[in-house]
Amino acid sequence: xxxxxxxxxxxxxxxxxxxxxxxxxxxxxxxxxxxxxxxxxxxxxxxxxxxxxxxxxxxxxxxxxxxxxxxxxxxxxxxxxxxxxxxxxxxxxxxxxxxxxxxxxxxxxxxxxxxxxxxxxxxxxxxxxxxxxxxxxxxxxxxxxxxxxxxxxxxxxxxxxxxxxxxxxxxxxxxxxxxxxxxxxxxxxxxxxxxxxxxxxxxxxxxxxxxxxxxxxxxxxxxxxxxxxxxxxxxxxxxxxxxxxxxxxxxxxxxxxxxxxxxxxxxxxxxxxxxxxxxxxxxxxxxxxxxxxxxxxxxxxxxxxxxxxxxxxxxxxxxxxxxxxxxxxxxxxxxxxxxxxxxxxxxxxxxxxxxxxxxxxxxxxxxxxxxxxxxxxxxxxxxxxxxxxxxxxxxxxxxxxxxxxxxxxxxxxxxxxxxxxxxxxxxxxxxxxxxxxxxxxxxxxxxxxxxxxxxxxxxxxxxxxxxxxxxxxxxxxxxxxxxxxxxxxxxxxxxxxxxxxxxxxxxxxxxxxxxxxxxxxxxxxxxxxxxxxxxxxxxxxxxxxxxxxxxxxxxxxxxxxxxxxxxxxxxxxxxxxxxxxxxxxxxxxxxxxxxxxxxxxxxxxxxxxxxxxxxxxxxxxxxxxxxxxxxxxxxxxxxxxxxxxxxxxxxxxxxxxxxxxxxxxxxxxxxxxxxxxxxxxxxxxxxxxxxxxxxxxxxxxxxxxxxxxxxxxxxxxxxxxxxxxxxxxxxxxxxxxxxxxxxxxxxxxxxxxxxxxxxxxxxxxxxxxxxxxxxxxxxxxxxxxxxxxxxxxxxxxxxxxxxxxxxxxxxxxxxxxxxxxxxxxxxxxxxxxxxxxxxxxxxxxxxxxxxxxxxxxxxxxxxxxxxxxxxxxxxxxxxxxxxxxxxxxxxxxxxxxxxxxxxxxxxxxxxxxxx
Numbered sequence: 044x045x046x047x048x049x050x051x052x053x054x055x056x057x058x059x060x061x062x063x064x065x066x067x068x069x070x071x072x073x074x075x076x077x078x079x080x081x082x083x084x085x086x087x088x089x090x091x092x093x094x095x096x097x098x099x100x101x102x103x104x105x106x107x108x109x110x111x112x113x114x115x116x117x118x119x120x121x122x123x124x125x126x127x128x129x130x131x132x133x134x135x136x137x138x139x140x141x142x143x144x145x146x147x148x149x150x151x152x153x154x155x156x157x158x159x160x161x162x163x164x165x166x167x168x169x170x171x172x173x174x175x176x177x178x179x180x181x182x183x184x185x186x187x188x189x190x191x192x193x194x195x196x197x198x199x200x201x202x203x204x205x206x207x208x209x210x211x212x213x214x215x216x217x218x219x220x221x222x223x224x225x226x227x228x229x230x231x232x233x234x235x236x237x238x239x240x241x242x243x244x245x246x247x248x249x250x251x252x253x254x255x256x257x258x259x260x261x262x263x264x265x266x267x268x269x270x271x272x273x274x275x276x277x278x279x280x281x282x283x284x285x286x287x288x289x290x291x292x293x294x295x296x297x298x299x300x301x302x303x304x305x306x307x308x309x310x311x312x313x314x315x316x317x318x319x320x321x322x323x324x325x326x327x328x329x330x331x332x333x334x335x336x337x338x339x340x341x342x343x344x345x346x347x348x349x350x351x352x353x354x355x356x357x358x359x360x361x362x363x364x365x366x367x368x369x370x371x372x373x374x375x376x377x378x379x380x381x382x383x384x385x386x387x388x389x390x391x392x393x394x395x396x397x398x399x400x401x402x403x404x405x406x407x408x409x410x411x412x413x414x415x416x417x418x419x420x421x422x423x424x425x426x427x428x429x430x431x432x433x434x435x436x437x438x439x440x441x442x443x444x445x446x447x448x449x450x451x452x453x454x455x456x457x458x459x460x461x462x463x464x465x466x467x468x469x470x471x472x473x474x475x476x477x478x479x480x481x482x483x484x485x486x487x488x489x490x491x492x493x494x495x496x497x498x499x500x501x502x503x504x505x506x507x508x509x510x511x512x513x514x515x516x517x518x519x520x521x522x523x524x525x526x527x528x529x530x531x532x533x534x535x536x537x538x539x540x541x542x543x544x545x546x547x548x549x550x551x552x553x554x555x556x557x558x559x560x561x562x563x564x565x566x567x568x569x570x571x572x573x574x575x576x577x578x579x580x581x582x583x584x585x586x587x588x589x590x591x592x593x594x595x596x597x598x599x600x601x602x603x604x605x606x607x608x609x610x611x612x613x614x615x616x617x618x619x620x621x622x623x624x625x626x627x628x629x630x631x632x633x634x635x636x637x638x639x640x641x642x643x644x645x646x647x648x649x650x651x652x653x654x655x656x657x658x659x660x661x662x663x664x665x666x667x668x669x670x671x672x673x674x675x676x677x678x679x680x681x682x683x684x685x686x687x688x689x690x691x692x693x694x695x696x697x698x699x700x701x702x703x704x705x706x707x708x709x710x711x712x713x714x715x716x717x718x719x720x721x722x723x724x725x726x727x728x729x730x731x732x733x734x735x736x737x738x739x740x741x742x743x744x745x746x747x748x749x750x751x752x753x754x755x756x757x758x759x760x761x762x763x764x765x766x767x768x769x770x771x772x773x774x775x776x777x778x779x780x781x782x783x784x785x786x787x788x789x790x791x792x793x794x795x796x797x798x799x800x801x802x803x804x805x806x807x808x809x810x811x812x813x814x815x816x817x818x819x820x821x822x823x824x825x826x827x828x829x830x831x832x833x834x835x836x837x838x839x840x841x842x843x844x845x846x847x848x849x850x851x852x853x854x855x856x857x858x859x860x861x862x863x864x865x866x867x868x869x870x871x872x873x874x875x876x877x878x879x880x881x882x883x884x885x886x887x888x889x890x891x892x893x894x895x896x897x898x899x900x901x902x903x904x905x906x907x908x909x910x911x912x913x914x915x916x917x918x919x920x921x922x923x924x925x926x927x928x929x930x931x932x933x934x935x936x937x938x939x940x941x942x943x944x945x946x947x948x949x950x951x952x953x954x955x956x957x958x
Contacts, residue, residue, distance in 0.1 A: 687924075
């Protein structure tokens with residue numbers, strides 16, 4: 044018997060289990076059908092390839108299934124699998140090394156990869172582990188019981204295993220399931236891969252012709268041949284009736300001329316009925332000029348979302364977790380003062396939290412002739428009750444409003460936001476009914492994420508940053524900002540003061556302290572406040588503002604002092620051996636005019652990567668204590684602190700002191716450069732973290748990635764007649780597909796290839812560690828790469844597993860094993876020390892002990908990559924790491940030392956010296 048790992052249904056054979064996967068759990072994650080295999084796959088083809096490769100008749104022979112291999116050319120031993128062993132041999136061949144055949148009694152040798160492969164396939168196929176020369180394959184002979192023999196079956200013919208007692212109703216249900224999954228495939232082709240509807244129509248027409256013309260005569264001939272082989276004679280009408288019954292295909296019925304999926308119109312009707320697609324509602328702004336905008340009802344969307352059991356469970360579970368356990372720790376918005384002071388959310392009842400995002404974006408080439416002609420304004424929203432990391436998928440970001448930016452400027456926010464506000468008022472006062480729980484839940488807008496321009500426009504502030512007042516967090520003037528040192532010197536805005544500014548602006552008709560009007564959200568919602576509803580966006584403030592600006596300024600000074608030339612700088616940046624995620628986000632070549640433009644350009648990820656790795660790229664060419672270099676390194680420290688997903692009172696205080704000293708150093712290094720307004724916004728970050736929680740959870744990067752979908756649709760449709768309706772309709776169909784295909788929650792981790800290795804064949808120290816921690820484990824599943832919650836771990840990466848003396852402890856991943864449904868790293872512990880000039884850690888090359896580290900015991904879940912800088916092996920952090928908790932190391936334990944400039948403030952020493 045076989046059991047589905049997703050819904051626990053039991054079937055009689057592997058073929059029926061695979062059939063169950065395809066029909067019931069279509070387009071979800073596919074776990075391997077074998078209970079002792081931990082592999083999980085994203086596609087059906089990947090699962091099928093895995094079964095053919097790893098669970099064939101030979102590999103399932105339990106008398107020879109457990110083995111490790113030793114290389115007879117080098118010292119490499121205990122290779123986990125046969126496939127990895129031959130990959131290792133291929134590496135020798137690719138280096139033109141002579142390889143002797145590893146099979147007993149064969150004297151063949153070659154240094155050519157193709158020749159060796161041909162020889163092995165021609166002379167030694169098939170083979171068993173006993174055919175290898177002595178010392179190469181280490182095997183453990185097991186016993187195969189009669190009960191286990193059923194596990195060694197090869198791929199069966201699915202049609203041969205169908206239960207012959209299937210009733211007519213079950214057959215009809217199966218036909219409906221097949222039709223539904225085929226419709227889901229067409230829906231994905233049209234609205235995810237953006238295949239035109241006319242192309243789908245042509246495909247279905249040709250497919251219907253081929254199936255109808257070929258299936259009947261072929262089936263008739265097969266039936267006649269079978270009857271002849273068994274010496275049976277039937278009348279022709281009986282054969283024709285039998286042929287018609289066997290040739291029945293639910294897909295053929297669905298795509299025929301009058302079928303439910305035959306035309307684009309009928310498919311849309313089918314999608315709306317079976318995938319619960321919520322159509323956008325078109326509102327007319329001006330009937331004569333045909334100006335409209337689209338609104339997707341948020342109340343209906345909430346009801347659709349809460350039909351997903353995994354989302355509903357997260358929604359309820361997050362409420363049960365007490366947000367006030369540790370008031371000195373900031374892990375989410377719930378830990379901030381704004382949430383705790385909001386009586387609507389902190390009253391103890393389960394409330395729906397809506398987080399909005401507002402932004403303009405171009406769907407055409409921003410440098411072409413259609414620039415600004417089709418510029419759109421979108422309002423997205425997410426469910427703020429879900430735990431951090433739940434919104435990384437773009438399918439969890441939903442559309443509320445879509446209009447042209449020109450219409451928004453013409454008719455204003457009150458007119459465009461009117462239908463959204465009506466639903467939000469109902470949600471706040473009456474609530475929305477959740478079918479699965481049978482109760483009404485109230486909710487409201489928690490905060491609005493936007494860049495500074497979008498936030499000022501919606502909040503009612505002046506949309507210009509060149510005036511005397513430009514900050515929405517305080518009422519300081521530009522002259523006060525340039526003269527005063529700390530954030531505590533500025534008068535912060537309060538809700539009472541903001542109301543006074545609004546009244547003054549209405550009376551005089553002139554903006555008062557940058558306030559020109561009220562916010563439409565605050566006017567309609569009782570529990571939304573402007574001063575507590577618009578957090579800053581560190582992606583625009585830092586990665587697309589301060590970082591590229593200050594990098595350009597510092598490089599200008601360093602090039603001017605002839606520490607490095609522009610040509611050599613670009614050569615080093617382009618030739619640096621980026622690894623892992625750094626390879627994806629590697630910075631581009633610096634433009635020749637970056638000095639005049641005062642920015643290095645690049646997007647947020649590229650600028651972040653450049654700032655992190657610049658000390659390793661050019662640090663050797665810069666002398667110590669160079670002021671411009673120290674300014675750049677201070678900015679690197681600030682970025683690491685700001686992007687940290689968890690804060691406490693000490694790290695916030697550390698950030699505050701670092702920002703203060705950085706601003707003072709900036710005035711000394713660049714006295715002729717006026718600070719950007721974003722420098723002032725950065726000064727508010729420590730206070731904002733106390734009120735909003737970690738700012739890395741509130742940035743706009745994932746929301747901006749959502750724009751890509753609409754840009755692709757516009758490019759593929761190439762039709763701009765009522766473009767907002769076309770885009771919003773496509774989006775809702777895409778969401779319907781995701782809702783249909785996400786009935787089961789995803790696996791904890793994903794691994795595509797594992798090797799089962801007996802513990803006793805592992806190295807002695809590893810086997811000893813496994814025996815101590817997992818005494819009942821005889822065989823472990825080893826993997827070279829594993830994905831946990833979207834974070835990929837591979838052999839050779841570095842992880843932070845602890846702390847020693849206030850410094851993080853690194854370890855290199857040698858192998859990963861799956862034990863007790865959890866990920867355990869086999870690592871080589873490393874010694875390191877902090878280097879001030881590089882703001883990085885230098886790895887000690889001396890060998891260290893091998894140990895085990897469980898994934899849940901990591902101090903920081905993000906893996907790092909090491910780089911060779913001269914003769915040193917170095918690693919730099921991506922975000923600030925709290926060396927506390929189980930390791931009893933606290934930021935407050937670090938020494939405070941005075942900064943060696945005119946500043947009288949105290950900062951934490953970057954060397955992290957312990958008291």
